Amino acid sequence: MKVALIGATGFVGAALLDELLGRGHEVTALARHPEKLAVRDHLKVVxxxxxxxxxxxxxxxxxxxxxxxxxxxWTNPNIYNDFMIGSRAIAEGTKAAGVARYLVVGGAGSLYINGQQLVDSPDFPAAIKPGATAARDMLTELQSETTLDWTLLSPPIALHLGERGERTGQYRVGKDELLMQPDGAPGTISVADLAVALVDALEQGTHQRERFTVGY
Structure with missing residues (x-):
């Protein structure tokens, strides 16, 4: 499959790039600074x-x-506006190119627990609230999208810990509710397995026009 990847130099995007190439897809990576990506088979950097x-x-x-x-x-003082501008430009450019299938890594803040989205809880970290709010608002816009065949994957809240983690190929699937562990703690997943879940959705054609979440 020919796949365009946005954010390939980032924490999650780098894992997606590895997963896509590992499965034999032809990847076009969009980058402001192409020199940050090493030359690899089946990878074209634009x-x-x-x-x-x-x-x-x-x-x-x-x-x-x-x-x-x-x-x-996350340290960008204009993160909300830049996130919304970028997300809208990506969606509009994808539609203008005639590409229907659009898969996005969203945020955990729009997941629900006890009937409330995490980003609206009083103890949600103030430092990441603007970015999390933008990710929530981007999902809201996608939910009214009528042209793109979209899928959005919300990671569990522990993904921000920054550990690449092991690729197990195993995960549980949820929809709009935060997945919890048996001991009552919030679910977690490695960024490698988050990438597995999104590429599975791409290859299997699942979660079309819906948000889903994953965790162990």
Whole structure:
């Protein structure tokens, strides 16, 4: 399959790149700084600014699917606006290129626990709330999308710990509720297995026009 990948130099995007190439897909990676990506078989790197829909359109034309792990940067003081601008540009560029299948890594903040989204809980960390709110608002916009055949994967909240972790190929699937462990603690997953779950959805055609979450 020919796949365009956005965010390949990031924490989650790098795992997605490994997973896609490991399964034999032809990957076009969009990057502002292509030199950050090493030369690899079946990988083409295209210089593109994902804040510009026309750049996205040009880069993804001809692929079977677009995968986005776009993140505007957790330390970016303008993260909310930049995240929304980038997410909208990626979606618009994908549509303009005539690519229907669009898979996105979202945020954990839009998952529900006890009837409330995590991002709205009083103890949600203030430092990441703007970015988490943007990810929640991006999901809301996707839910009214009528052209793209979209899928959004919300990771468990422990993914932010920054550990690459082991690739086991195993995971549980949930939908809108935060997955919990048997001891009552929030679920977790390695970023490698998060990538497995999203590429599984790509290959199997599952979770179309819906959000899902995963965890051990």
């Amino acid at each position: 210089r593109a600014d994902v804040l510009k829909a026309e750049d996205v359109k040009a880069a993804v034309s001809g692929v079977d699917a677009v995968l986005s792990a776009y993140n505007a940067g």
